[in-house]
Amino acid sequence: MAVLITLKKVREAKGISQNDLARITGYSVQNIQKIEQGRVSSLTLDAFDRFCKALGCLPGDLLEYTPDDDGKTEVMTSEQPKIEVAEKAKQNTNSSAKKKSVGLALLLKRKTA
Structure with missing residues (x-):
């Protein structure tokens, strides 16, 4: 475009x-x-x-x-960006939560050792 x-x-x-x-x-x-x-x-x-x-x-x-050289025009609905952003936020939250729980587990192991 x-x-x-x-x-x-x-x-x-x-x-x-x-x-x-x-x-x-x-x-x-x-x-x-x-x-x-x-x-x-x-x-x-x-x-x-x-x-x-x-x-x-x-x-x-x-x-x-x-329009793009290939003549195709991408049509985006108003819902599409929201879904993509929500999925990325969910992925980030999950990876962030995993990092926190792994860090907490390591901290607990260090304190008990």
């Missing part, structure tokens, strides 16, 4: 230059170029806010979803 930032497409559609966008948002032209070239991995909500105000758009207008 890839989520692309489409700042350049929206900026050009609004007829705003990189220099003007930099001046309006307070970001440097170099930062805007990096964003438009896809050389950033994320943007803050503050950045989306500034760009949306400057371009008169919504945050969703600046994002584009591209």
Whole structure:
């Protein structure tokens, strides 16, 4: 899955230059170029806010979803993550309890010896 930032497409559609966008948002032209070239991995909500105000758009207008190369899209239900987290927590609890009981047994053996 890839989520692309489409700042350049929206900026050009609004007829705003990189220099003007930099001046309006307070970001440097170099930062805007990096964003438009896809050389950033994320943007803050503050950045989306500034760009949306400057371009008169919504945050969703600046994002584009591209499915995986194999064309398959994984669908996750809201229950799936909860189950996975619960199972991991249970495993961690069990291993933690085992470690504590083994440690306690060793301590008892040492005291009785």
